[in-house]
Amino acid sequence: MTSPSKNPIDRYSRTAVILHWWIAAFIVGNLALGFVMIRIVPLAMRPILMPVHAWIGLTVLLLTVARIGWRLSHSAPPTPYSYKTWERGLARAVHALFYILMLALPITGYLILSANPPNPAWRLMFWGIIHVPYFEPLQAMEPVSQKIVHGRFVFVHLIGAFTILITLILHIAGVVKHQLLDGDDILARMMLKKRAD
Numbered sequence: 001m002t003s004p005s006k007n008p009i010d011r012y013s014r015t016a017v018i019l020h021w022w023i024a025a026f027i028v029g030n031l032a033l034g035f036v037m038i039r040i041v042p043l044a045m046r047p048i049l050m051p052v053h054a055w056i057g058l059t060v061l062l063l064t065v066a067r068i069g070w071r072l073s074h075s076a077p078p079t080p081y082s083y084k085t086w087e088r089g090l091a092r093a094v095h096a097l098f099y100i101l102m103l104a105l106p107i108t109g110y111l112i113l114s115a116n117p118p119n120p121a122w123r124l125m126f127w128g129i130i131h132v133p134y135f136e137p138l139q140a141m142e143p144v145s146q147k148i149v150h151g152r153f154v155f156v157h158l159i160g161a162f163t164i165l166i167t168l169i170l171h172i173a174g175v176v177k178h179q180l181l182d183g184d185d186i187l188a189r190m191m192l193k194k195r196a197d
């Protein structure tokens with residue numbers, strides 16, 4: 001039986017493909033930057049790296065909102081018939097988890113920065129241009145509770161970062177399995193179509 005993923009290939013639309021790869025690149029980059037910034041380089045580097053980390057993360061948030069908007073208004077190409085029921089379920093769960101984390105990571109990051117005493121030297125400027133105000137109720141908290149809340153957001157952000165890393169490993173394992181073992185050209189579904197000459 002021929003699978004619908006082969007000849008002709010059911011692809012994601014151009015918009016979905018472009019958003020997928022930009023978001024993926026920014027998330028992988030920000031995972032590396034986050035761990036390097038917190039675990040490897042000296043504390044003195046943090047004021048330089050943190051704004052870049054925050055801008056990339058907020059860009060992921062904006063692109064994810066666009067991606068979800070696209071996803072709700074368009075249907076994804078049908079899953080190849082060759083997928084077993086458990087594979088369909090797992091792929092769906094991995095994709096859903098991605099969407100949750102793609103929102104949760106930037107939001108908790110923003111909340112970590114908001115749960116600090118107000119400091120004009122730490123204004124959040126999106127890509128150095130647009131001023132993003134911090135979440136006022138967190139800024140206005142009394143110091144002891146603010147510190148506790150800050151620590152909780154840091155914890156959730158860290159767990160989120162590890163979870164998205166594991167999700168990414170599962171996602172790549174799934175793609176490799178279908179591409180190399182099952183012979184479904186799954187990667188082509190998430191690639192731009194070559195123009196006919």
Ligand code: HEM
Nearest residue numbers: 024027028071076095098099168171172175186187189190
């Ligand atoms: C953190 C990085 C990544 C994220 C957040 C991500 C997220 C997603 C999501 C949410 C979908 C489902 C799209 C939908 O139907 O709404 C998807 C599909 C896909 N992704 Fe990724 N992805 C990432 C990295 C990668 C990488 C590295 C590869 C290549 C090895 C890849 C290959 C694919 C392919 C081929 C599909 C289509 C699967 C299908 O047709 O069912 N992704 N990705």
Ligand code: HEM
Nearest residue numbers: 027030031034035038054057058060105106109110112161
């Ligand atoms: C794709 C989105 C994001 C990813 C993948 C990500 C990932 C990470 C990682 C891996 C760390 C290091 C955790 C550790 O080793 O303890 C980290 C720390 C941090 N991130 Fe993010 N992050 C994202 C978005 C954001 C955003 C949008 C902000 C702020 C607006 C932010 C603010 C922070 C802060 C303040 C820390 C330091 C926490 C601490 O004090 O230990 N992140 N992030």
